[in-house]
Amino acid sequence: MKRYKNPSKNKWRDLCQRPLVQLDTIQSTVKKVFDEVEKHGDKAVKQYTQQFDGVALGAIEVTQDEIKLASDKISNELKKAIDLAKSNITKFHRAQRNNKTQIITTTQGVDCWLEHRPIEKVGIYIPGGSAPLFSTVMMLAIPASMAGCEEVVLCSPPDQYGNLSDVILYTAQCCDIHKIYKVGGIQAIASMALGTETVPKVDKIFGPGNQYVTAAKQYLQHYQVAIDLPAGPSEVLVIADQSANPVFVASDLLAQAEHGHDSQVVLLSDDMDFIENVLEKVKKQTQHLHRKDIIEKSLKNGMTIYFPDLNDAIEFSNIYAPEHLIIATENADALCQKITNAGSVFIGPYSPESIGDYASGTNHTLPTNGWARQCSGVTVQSFQKTISFQKISEKGLYHIGPSVELLADAEGLDAHKNAVSVRLDHMKSKNLIS
Amino acid sequence: MKRYKNPSKNKWRDLCQRPLVQLDTIQSTVKKVFDEVEKHGDKAVKQYTQQFDGVALGAIEVTQDEIKLASDKISNELKKAIDLAKSNITKFHRAQRNNKTQIITTTQGVDCWLEHRPIEKVGIYIPGGSAPLFSTVMMLAIPASMAGCEEVVLCSPPDQYGNLSDVILYTAQCCDIHKIYKVGGIQAIASMALGTETVPKVDKIFGPGNQYVTAAKQYLQHYQVAIDLPAGPSEVLVIADQSANPVFVASDLLAQAEHGHDSQVVLLSDDMDFIENVLEKVKKQTQHLHRKDIIEKSLKNGMTIYFPDLNDAIEFSNIYAPEHLIIATENADALCQKITNAGSVFIGPYSPESIGDYASGTNHTLPTNGWARQCSGVTVQSFQKTISFQKISEKGLYHIGPSVELLADAEGLDAHKNAVSVRLDHMKSKNLIS
Numbered sequence: 001m002k003r004y005k006n007p008s009k010n011k012w013r014d015l016c017q018r019p020l021v022q023l024d025t026i027q028s029t030v031k032k033v034f035d036e037v038e039k040h041g042d043k044a045v046k047q048y049t050q051q052f053d054g055v056a057l058g059a060i061e062v063t064q065d066e067i068k069l070a071s072d073k074i075s076n077e078l079k080k081a082i083d084l085a086k087s088n089i090t091k092f093h094r095a096q097r098n099n100k101t102q103i104i105t106t107t108q109g110v111d112c113w114l115e116h117r118p119i120e121k122v123g124i125y126i127p128g129g130s131a132p133l134f135s136t137v138m139m140l141a142i143p144a145s146m147a148g149c150e151e152v153v154l155c156s157p158p159d160q161y162g163n164l165s166d167v168i169l170y171t172a173q174c175c176d177i178h179k180i181y182k183v184g185g186i187q188a189i190a191s192m193a194l195g196t197e198t199v200p201k202v203d204k205i206f207g208p209g210n211q212y213v214t215a216a217k218q219y220l221q222h223y224q225v226a227i228d229l230p231a232g233p234s235e236v237l238v239i240a241d242q243s244a245n246p247v248f249v250a251s252d253l254l255a256q257a258e259h260g261h262d263s264q265v266v267l268l269s270d271d272m273d274f275i276e277n278v279l280e281k282v283k284k285q286t287q288h289l290h291r292k293d294i295i296e297k298s299l300k301n302g303m304t305i306y307f308p309d310l311n312d313a314i315e316f317s318n319i320y321a322p323e324h325l326i327i328a329t330e331n332a333d334a335l336c337q338k339i340t341n342a343g344s345v346f347i348g349p350y351s352p353e354s355i356g357d358y359a360s361g362t363n364h365t366l367p368t369n370g371w372a373r374q375c376s377g378v379t380v381q382s383f384q385k386t387i388s389f390q391k392i393s394e395k396g397l398y399h400i401g402p403s404v405e406l407l408a409d410a411e412g413l414d415a416h417k418n419a420v421s422v423r424l425d426h427m428k429s430k431n432l433i434s
Numbered sequence: 435m436k437r438y439k440n441p442s443k444n445k446w447r448d449l450c451q452r453p454l455v456q457l458d459t460i461q462s463t464v465k466k467v468f469d470e471v472e473k474h475g476d477k478a479v480k481q482y483t484q485q486f487d488g489v490a491l492g493a494i495e496v497t498q499d500e501i502k503l504a505s506d507k508i509s510n511e512l513k514k515a516i517d518l519a520k521s522n523i524t525k526f527h528r529a530q531r532n533n534k535t536q537i538i539t540t541t542q543g544v545d546c547w548l549e550h551r552p553i554e555k556v557g558i559y560i561p562g563g564s565a566p567l568f569s570t571v572m573m574l575a576i577p578a579s580m581a582g583c584e585e586v587v588l589c590s591p592p593d594q595y596g597n598l599s600d601v602i603l604y605t606a607q608c609c610d611i612h613k614i615y616k617v618g619g620i621q622a623i624a625s626m627a628l629g630t631e632t633v634p635k636v637d638k639i640f641g642p643g644n645q646y647v648t649a650a651k652q653y654l655q656h657y658q659v660a661i662d663l664p665a666g667p668s669e670v671l672v673i674a675d676q677s678a679n680p681v682f683v684a685s686d687l688l689a690q691a692e693h694g695h696d697s698q699v700v701l702l703s704d705d706m707d708f709i710e711n712v713l714e715k716v717k718k719q720t721q722h723l724h725r726k727d728i729i730e731k732s733l734k735n736g737m738t739i740y741f742p743d744l745n746d747a748i749e750f751s752n753i754y755a756p757e758h759l760i761i762a763t764e765n766a767d768a769l770c771q772k773i774t775n776a777g778s779v780f781i782g783p784y785s786p787e788s789i790g791d792y793a794s795g796t797n798h799t800l801p802t803n804g805w806a807r808q809c810s811g812v813t814v815q816s817f818q819k820t821i822s823f824q825k826i827s828e829k830g831l832y833h834i835g836p837s838v839e840l841l842a843d844a845e846g847l848d849a850h851k852n853a854v855s856v857r858l859d860h861m862k863s864k865n866l867i868s
């Protein structure tokens with residue numbers, strides 16, 4: 001990890017830069033795959049699965065039998081742990097539902113209100129590879145269900161034998177997802193965006209993925225399909241003072257670092273000795289971890305910064321806008337009030353980020369790469385849209401119609417004015433108004 | 435307007451297609467302008483203002499004197515109308531603020547909550563040209579202010595004399611916007627995205643614009659600046675039965691048609707005679723409107739569809755997902771319950787869309803081109819982001835820690851597990867837990 005001591009403010013923006021991800025070279029592949037899936041549907045999907053994943057797919061859709069078999073292979077212990085996580089995630093997201101309509105009478109006779117409606121069809125992408133991210137299934141399927149989405153579709157790449165991970169299938173079934181497809185990468189995103197004979201077309205696609213999936217999700221702006229968040233490597237920023245336990249802080253940095261070689265870990269502290277102490281613990285703990293190689297690579301992107309004043313650490317963190325922010329200081333609660341930009345905040349010594357990844361109840365689909373400045377993590381609202389309604393009575397139109405005529409006139413839009421005038425004239429002719 | 439009679443369902447998707455907008459050819463210009471503004475700042479901005487708008491700009495920023503002068507030129511009548519609109523928009527948007535924090539204890543000792551924070555810096559783009567859209571200034575500045583944004587920047591293209599419209603300046607000042615710049619088109623979006631010596635860099639850009647502005651906003655994904663909504667021509671869909679007044683319905687179609695030659699107007703009805711009657715009124719009213727030429731062009735994109743069953747009309751409307759939906763039927767309230775996709779809904783005979791454009795209080799920045807299937811119009815939340823927080827006590831970790839260890843293990847992420855284990859071990863060693 002790189003070490004900085006009290007860097008001057010004009011260097012902060014540069015320090016907040018994440019390693020660049022170059023996606024332009026993938027764009028032509030993405031376009032080709034979308035074109036082929038649009039033309040040839042399932043046939044193209046199978047062909048690309050052969051080409052990119054080296055798997056000759058039989059059926060694209062997972063069968064009920066496969067789900068049953070997978071479920072039988074999960075230990076009761078793990079099933080219980082999944083139950084606990086599901087219960088907490090459900091509790092937290094259920095509270096986000098906003099079903100009561102508040103009618104605002106802006107002027108007598110002018111009633112306005114907002115209503116939330118589910119996005120009808122949504123797609124969830126779950127990456128394959130070394131780690132079966134069944135926790136992400138819960139993080140997306142549960143809010144979709146709370147939002148009331150009609151159809152939830154899940155795509156995940158098959159392994160070399162053409163199967164999905166047992167625990168992904170089990171979790172999907174627990175979360176009431178019944179449409180599961182063995183498709184990964186660009187062809188998965190294309191299938192859900194365009195629809196094929198087997199895979200339904202959806203309106204919004206959620207979920208993480210590698211650079212190919214990211215490039216494919218970016219391409220969706222051409223196809224009128226929304227996405228959850230701009231993607232980027234995972235990251236954590238820890239603010240700690242001498243009151244923190246260096247063993248805990250080291251373990252938090254390492255939990256982040258194991259995600260991938262491009263993950264970023266940052267430690268800010270007002271205590272030089274504490275920083276050194278953490279770095280020593282990092283070294284020590286790394287030796288016992290399976291993903292040591294990945295960790296050692298990603299720590300090279302990491303940094304520690306000494307700030308004599310913790311207020312500077314907070315200010316830096318707000319510019320960095322971390323996906324995960326751990327505050328391990330004596331006055332953690334007070335510092336929290338000053339946080340303006342972060343995806344999810346973990347307060348105090350017993351709130352490791354990995355608890356939020358799985359089971360505290362908050363969502364782990366969060367803005368990375370500084371997008372926390374302007375984007376939120378996934379909530380129930382990510383699976384809904386808001387529609388505004390207005391109902392205006394004769395009296396209401398009488399009150400505000402003349403002002404609207406004036407305003408439309410000032411904008412040079414006389415057909416807008418006319419839509420009010422014909423109504424006011426009608427009311428006059430019927431003696432509805434004087 | 436094209437007329438269809440009870441088209442079969444397999445034709446509906448095609449009928450819902452909007453005219454395609456081709457932006458690819460503009461992309462290279464957009465890239466060039468962004469590169470130049472990044473390198474040369476204000477100098478590039480002035481150069482492009484000369485090149486594209488034919489205006490030799492002095493100062494880019496509008497002065498207090500200019501605002502004062504503009505304000506003096508606005509009639510008291512218009513000022514009053516602006517006041518009324520501002521008051522209604524403020525009432526409606528103030529109610530959207532969500533400042534109370536609800537802590538959810540998902541498991542004993544595990545507290546989770548969401549907090550809303552303003553996006554610090556936002557930009558508003560207001561198009562120039564024939565109609566000074568000062569109503570859009572209110573529709574964006576008021577929710578920004580309700581959200582608590584620190585800095586609100588406004589860009590709008592100067593006229594041939596290098597000035598902005600008086601009423602835009604007056605309205606901006608009423609809405610507490612003090613940073614106003616005479617910049618339009620691609621260079622405006624680039625200035626706010628990148629920052630120049632004069633124009634501050636912002637985190638999210640709002641507002642409508644022509645194809646150049648739209649292409650520039652699309653390009654922002656490369657610069658980590660968010661946008662309000664994907665853009666498209668404005669549109670209205672009216673559902674009316676024999677109880678509706680054909681004069682009113684005709685005026686609503688025309689109000690939409692005058693926006694631009696690419697606006698789309700659609701009328702659905704279960705009464706053939708009513709449709710003919712409306713078309714006749716459309717013809718008649720058009721003769722008296724200033725923007726007759728634009729209207730006649732845009733009506734060519736328009737259509738009427740006869741559906742014997744109004745339920746089919748609702749189903750069609752939900753697939754079309756109109757920006758504006760007017761329901762002028764006897765049972766309008768009941769039909770509203772069936773609406774799944776729309777930007778803003780206008781209920782009953784005295785709720786013309788132009789009232790929502792200016793003064794009912796709802797926001798007129800809405801999803802077009804079918805994006806209402808998955809996107810919301812602008813609300814106070816568009817100017818905020820949501821941050822999740824969690825605070826876990828020793829007891830909380832004791833309760834859910836072991837499950838998290840299992841879950842992390844099942845995902846093959848042992849550094850995630852370790853972050854919990856080191857804490858549980860510590861608690862054991864201190865006899866904090868048995």
